[in-house]
Amino acid sequence: MPGYIPSPREWVRDQVELYERSGGTEGTTLRDTGLPVIIVTHTGNKTGAIRKTPLMRVTDGANYILVGSVGGAPTHPVWVHNLRANPAVEIRDHAAVQAMRVREVDDEAERARLWKLAVAAYPPYAEYQARTTRRIPVFVAAPRG
Numbered sequence: 001m002p003g004y005i006p007s008p009r010e011w012v013r014d015q016v017e018l019y020e021r022s023g024g025t026e027g028t029t030l031r032d033t034g035l036p037v038i039i040v041t042h043t044g045n046k047t048g049a050i051r052k053t054p055l056m057r058v059t060d061g062a063n064y065i066l067v068g069s070v071g072g073a074p075t076h077p078v079w080v081h082n083l084r085a086n087p088a089v090e091i092r093d094h095a096a097v098q099a100m101r102v103r104e105v106d107d108e109a110e111r112a113r114l115w116k117l118a119v120a121a122y123p124p125y126a127e128y129q130a131r132t133t134r135r136i137p138v139f140v141a142a143p144r145g
Helices: 010-021 078-085 108-121 124-131
Strands: 037-043 050-056 063-067 088-093 096-104 138-143
Touching (some): 050 063, 050 078, 078 096
Antiparallel strands (some): 037 050, 037 088
């Protein structure tokens, strides 16, 4: 079974490494924005390898909202396909690490409510959606149990 494969993007590799090496005390914000991020550990849908992705920290009670924006690019980020294939994830939020299960949000009313929370936490999401013709996927990560 394949182990951990770091991101091909240097800044992602560096941020994940700093976040984990520090036990969640450093690397906890998105580059220069000061906005909080979490680390989502997921399984590659093609490789079966462990992947780690920093995403904006958007919460809804005990759940996390994961937004597949990739800056409004024309295609979904790879992690979206991974979550669709393998919904069991682990989320690191500072020092807390929790096993969670994701589901993609299809219900329009629920999606609209969660999208508002996401845009409030990270306003560029609205611009990213306007920039692309694809519908940006929204997932809910809930504690496993």
